[in-house]
Amino acid sequence: MKKYVYILAVFAFIGVVAIVFKISSRTVTPQPNETIMEMNRQNLNLSPGNRIELPEPVEDGDMSLEKALTLRRSIRTYATDPLTLEQVSQLLWSAQGITQEERGFRTAPSAGATFPLEMFVVVNNVEELKKGVYHYHPHEHKLAFIRETDIGDELARAALSQSMVADGGAVFIFAAVFERTTDRYGERGRRYVYNEIGHASQNLHLQAAALELGTVVIGAYRDEEVESILQLGEEYDVLYLMPVGTL
Ligand SMILES: Cc1cc2nc3c(=O)[nH]c(=O)nc-3n(C[C@H](O)[C@H](O)[C@H](O)COP(=O)(O)O)c2cc1C
Numbered sequence: 001m002k003k004y005v006y007i008l009a010v011f012a013f014i015g016v017v018a019i020v021f022k023i024s025s026r027t028v029t030p031q032p033n034e035t036i037m038e039m040n041r042q043n044l045n046l047s048p049g050n051r052i053e054l055p056e057p058v059e060d061g062d063m064s065l066e067k068a069l070t071l072r073r074s075i076r077t078y079a080t081d082p083l084t085l086e087q088v089s090q091l092l093w094s095a096q097g098i099t100q101e102e103r104g105f106r107t108a109p110s111a112g113a114t115f116p117l118e119m120f121v122v123v124n125n126v127e128e129l130k131k132g133v134y135h136y137h138p139h140e141h142k143l144a145f146i147r148e149t150d151i152g153d154e155l156a157r158a159a160l161s162q163s164m165v166a167d168g169g170a171v172f173i174f175a176a177v178f179e180r181t182t183d184r185y186g187e188r189g190r191r192y193v194y195n196e197i198g199h200a201s202q203n204l205h206l207q208a209a210a211l212e213l214g215t216v217v218i219g220a221y222r223d224e225e226v227e228s229i230l231q232l233g234e235e236y237d238v239l240y241l242m243p244v245g246t247l
Contacts, residue, residue: 095108095203096108132148147231175236213244221241
């Protein structure tokens with residue numbers, strides 16, 4: 001009998017320890033935003049290849065689509081305030097965010113769902129991010145840090161001295177891997193890639209309007225110079241630059 005009481009006491013003790021541990025671990029588990037903020041605090045020591053978790057995109061913002069369409073304008077002069085990580089997250093999502101996990105469908109249509117577009121970001125002035133080049137990973141909704149660098153002025157010069165490229169908090173780079181689409185559609189696939197970049201960039205344009213930020217699409221730049229400054233890799237063709245800044 002004494003033996004059973006002893007075993008019971010041991011189980012009761014283990015039970016109490018388990019409950020206390022569960023409650024205390026629940027209270028110290030960071031909320032998603034705290035996790036993101038903590039990761040971003042560590043960005044100061046970010047090394048290439050690291051992935052930065054982006055804040056959840058908002059799927060039901062305050063401004064109507066009609067209002068954003070009415071407000072959309074090419075804006076080339078920005079204030080010096082930094083962009084926030086929330087704004088960068090929202091802008092990337094608008095261009096290429098995943099809206100149907102199962103098949104990887106996105107905010108912009110894609111010919112045969114071949115998804116030839118890749119988004120890169122040149123950070124000039126964004127809260128919590130180092131100046132440098134980043135690559136958007138839509139499936140994880142994360143930014144991969146490629147390298148630390150300050151290329152705003154150089155990039156502006158390659159864009160025929162359009163100073164807004166250096167003035168915006170970030171420059172969103174639309175690049176394409178043409179083969180993803182031409183492998184399926186042949187030469188016509190090239191046209192589809194250009195069509196697609198129009199969809200994605202218009203999304204970002206409207207999203208910027210809805211966030212009350214300024215942007216403009218930039219097609220006038222020296223391709224080879226821009227690609228050599230960005231060093232994205234041979235497989236990428238840069239098709240558009242969109243500086244985004246505060247107003
Ligand atoms: C393919 C294309 C390339 C463009 N390239 C540039 C550019 O390099 N620099 C610039 O300031 N604006 C550029 N723009 C923006 C146009 O100048 C702008 O859309 C036009 O003046 C109409 O103004 P809105 O966008 O405010 O309606 C470009 C627009 C398109 C569609």
